[in-house]
Amino acid sequence: MRSRGAAMKIVIAALQRLSANGICAQAVVSELVRRGHEVVWVCNHEFESHDRQDGVEFREIDPRWVDVALARHPGRSAAHTAIVAANRFGMLRSLGTWPLVSKGYSRRVTRAVCEACVGADIVVGAYTQIDALIAAHEAKSRNPRLHYIAWFLDSFVGGYGPRFLSAKQLEERVGRWDRELLDNADVVVSMESARCFHMDRCVNEPWFEKMRFLDLPLLDLHRMVDCSDDPGTPKGVKTIVYAGSLPKGIRSPRFFLNVLSCMPEEPLRVVFVGDAANDDLNAAASSDRRIEIRGRLSHGDAVALLRSADFVLTLGNRLDNMTPSKVFELMALRKPILATYPIDDEPSMPYLKRYGDVLLLDERSDASEAATKLRDFLRMSHEPPTVEELEKNFWNNTPSAFCDLIELLGDK
Structure with a gap:
């Protein structure tokens, strides 16, 4: 049994490390490491070089074929155009399973996350991509003592979707996925910008009572500098x-x-x-x-x-x-x-x-x-504004706000 306030093992499934969501995950990971927690980050193997962070174990997985191909053929070459066209055709074929686009890729993500969760206290699945939520949901299903946080950095309910699906079809499809993937979540974190939509459209969903509203965790109060x-x-x-x-x-x-x-x-x-x-x-x-x-x-x-x-x-x-x-x-x-x-x-x-x-x-x-x-x-x-003023006005934009939520959940 883990003692209250002790260091935890936390698995972060944020698959695109170099994306905007990856930047948000990086801020949270840095704060967790600063607090003494063990962090495992499950992400795609990236073809651009990036720094490794001390105190973080990376579990890299092979991305979808289209990401590999586009990384090898950037720009406006004929090969790039052909790859984009082939991907669009593949997206059409996956309309029936959207937002799940590649079952093979999703299985790789799930396997990596479940393996990383051995001995873990908390798993965080960051959307996008849906595969991260699927994997975190499955890891929790295999180990009910594991705490699972669904982290919506992008809107899923009320967000973007294939233009071939009507708004009603999108809402119905997303509703089914949410009910399946969030049924065993301990906490569902969404952006403050999505609060009104969720309050208006999702209040009767079984997972709504688990919701917490934060914001982009990018204001690091520990990096404040003097003029x-x-x-x-x-x-x-x-x-x-x-x-x-x-x-x-x-x-x-x-x-x-x-x-x-x-x-x-x-x-x-x-x-x-x-x-x-x-x-x-x-x-x-x-x-x-x-x-x-x-x-x-x-x-x-x-x-x-x-x-x-x-x-x-x-x-x-x-x-x-x-x-x-x-x-x-x-x-x-x-x-x-x-x-x-x-x-x-x-x-x-x-x-x-x-x-x-x-x-x-x-x-x-x-x-x-x-x-x-x-x-x-x-x-x-x-x-200049004081650190205290910024903390008061932007607390939900700090990595500390999200990490406090993680630690509070881990202490239950």
Whole structure:
């Protein structure tokens, strides 16, 4: 019998380690290891290199054939196109079993999770993919003393599905799967953004009383850093730093650069880290000496630049379903944030509004009017939020919130 408060063995089934869900799982895993627990992470074998984490045992499984093929043929090659077409045909064939797409792959996941759960206290199945929930459900069925947490980082009920199925068919199909996979779950964790849907549509489901609502666990209060100055910045010049990629069609610096061009007299140093190939950025830097392009830097060097900034910049996504992981890193710096947004449902907006010390600039607005707002914001005095304030306002966004839930369940 495990004593109350003792270290536990915890199995995390989050299959796509390099995905947005994998980033969330990584944050929770790091916190569990920090607390002294033994963690086994079941995930796909990835073809991109990634760091191994001390204190974590990885159990890698062979992914679906399409993931292997696409990793070997990236880009827009003929082979890539053929693989995508073949996958679509395979998805059509699996309509009858959706969301289960590959029975062979699902069996591999279940076998790996069940083997990892020998001697374990808790198993966490993270959706997506459905195979992780199937495996965690099966592990609990084989060992009723094992605690099982179903973790919905994406919406299953009310989420996306094949366009060939009607909304009613999707809801009925998902309802059947939920009732089967969640019947033996101890806790069902969903995102706060899905609360209204679940309260409206799922209150009569047998698993509803097990629900807990948290959020993306990406604000790490243990990584809070103190502000520091960059000795290379002239006195009286304020530094703005952007660190991140600029994928075409998703995130663009154009609007912010136009805003800067409307305020040429402002003493600024604007540093872009992470993408040296953006045409708009290079054109602006050639005519405005305030703009510096650093390109790719090590993570440590990028963080050092962000720490030394007076203001940090985030550029909004054009896709409303992208996980806004970067914004939590910026909040941990406790700096004033400049943020542009190209769509009303930009995914980081709810978090930025709660943060408070932020200037939100609509990319669809007039650049000269935005420049006036930016000038006023730059000249304001800014008091960094305290760790206590962030903890109060964003507790459900911390890895600690999820880990507290795990430990509470383990102590029962």
